[in-house]
Amino acid sequence: MNLDLLTTLRQQNPIVLTLANDVTVQDVANGLNALGASPIMSAEVDEAEAMVTIAGAVCLNLGTLTKLQLAQMRAVGAAANQQHKPVIFDPVAVGAVPYRLQAAQTLLRAVHADIIRGNAGEIAALADWDWQAKGIDAGTGSGDLVAMAQACAQKYHCVVVLSGATDIVTDGQQVVRVHNGTELFQLHVGSGDLLSSLVAAFAAVQPQDLLAAAATAATVLAGTGELVAAQLTASRPGTFAMLLIDKLHLVTPAELSKIAVVD
Ligand SMILES: Nc1ncnc2c1ncn2[C@@H]1O[C@H](COP(=O)(O)OP(=O)(O)OP(=O)(O)O)[C@@H](O)[C@H]1O
Ligand SMILES: Cc1ncsc1CCO
Numbered sequence: 308m309n310l311d312l313l314t315t316l317r318q319q320n321p322i323v324l325t326l327a328n329d330v331t332v333q334d335v336a337n338g339l340n341a342l343g344a345s346p347i348m349s350a351e352v353d354e355a356e357a358m359v360t361i362a363g364a365v366c367l368n369l370g371t372l373t374k375l376q377l378a379q380m381r382a383v384g385a386a387a388n389q390q391h392k393p394v395i396f397d398p399v400a401v402g403a404v405p406y407r408l409q410a411a412q413t414l415l416r417a418v419h420a421d422i423i424r425g426n427a428g429e430i431a432a433l434a435d436w437d438w439q440a441k442g443i444d445a446g447t448g449s450g451d452l453v454a455m456a457q458a459c460a461q462k463y464h465c466v467v468v469l470s471g472a473t474d475i476v477t478d479g480q481q482v483v484r485v486h487n488g489t490e491l492f493q494l495h496v497g498s499g500d501l502l503s504s505l506v507a508a509f510a511a512v513q514p515q516d517l518l519a520a521a522a523t524a525a526t527v528l529a530g531t532g533e534l535v536a537a538q539l540t541a542s543r544p545g546t547f548a549m550l551l552i553d554k555l556h557l558v559t560p561a562e563l564s565k566i567a568v569v570d
């Protein structure tokens with residue numbers, strides 16, 4: 308974790324290509340933009356290679372998948388692998404819908420994901436661990452979440468970010484835990500989608516250390532949410548989402564380092 312990367316990100320303003328879902332696409336674009344990255348979204352297979360060429364990293368979000376979008380993900384993912392641009396994969400709801408799990412597994416055979424970011428239900432499904440996911444939510448299960456994230460990272464030879472009350476970031480061996488956050492994230496659909504694209508933004512500016520990039524992204528989002536929640540006098544998810552965008556723009560590395568609980 309290295310909060311100076313936030314300053315680097317703002318200086319470099321990296322282009323992040325997100326193949327987004329239809330539900331949270333605008334939140335993701337505005338969150339990236341507010342923090343200091345340059346979002347671009349695309350739905351056209353034929354522009355895949357050109358999009359990757361201008362991007363610093365790509366994020367493939369399975370949220371509202373279609374066969375056409377899966378083809379686009381393969382094209383974008385293959386181009387990114389070839390151009391050595393980091394690929395971040397968000398396996399939305401693969402723990403709840405077998406069709407999605409199969410689609411994700413097929414995609415991951417064709418494209419190397421450098422970082423997979425999901426909640427416990429999604430990472431459990433990819434790692435083939437017993438768990439009861441619920442729709443887009445983590446659901447319930449028992450077991451060692453760190454071991455589960457490590458198993459997923461080893462299986463797919465990548466960095467895994469397993470998000471939740473504690474975000475677990477691992478390359479299969481080393482583990483970073485980010486304890487910051489607020490339960491308000493769970494009341495705003497798309498917090499995870501934003502995290503995945505912010506991970507891509509930090510990967511774009513720190514491609515040679517993806518574990519640090521991912522841990523920094525997790526700390527920045529969770530810490531910023533925590534700062535916003537501390538200002539609210541009641542549980543207000545709508546206000547939280549609006550203030551989160553403002554605070555992503557204004558937050559400083561010094562503010563975050565004061566509250567970061569990372570081990
Ligand atoms: N109980 C919690 N307490 C504190 N922070 C949380 C909690 N649950 C999630 N978070 C934070 O919310 C953010 C999104 O993670 P989450 O696991 O909710 O993603 P997700 O399930 O994919 O969300 P979505 O499907 O809405 O995009 C992360 O920054 C994480 O730290
Ligand atoms: C609600 C929802 N349904 C498919 S994607 C999505 C947004 C959370 O990923």
Ligand SMILES: [Mg+2]
Pocket residue numbers: 399400426443499500
């Ligand atoms: Mg999600």
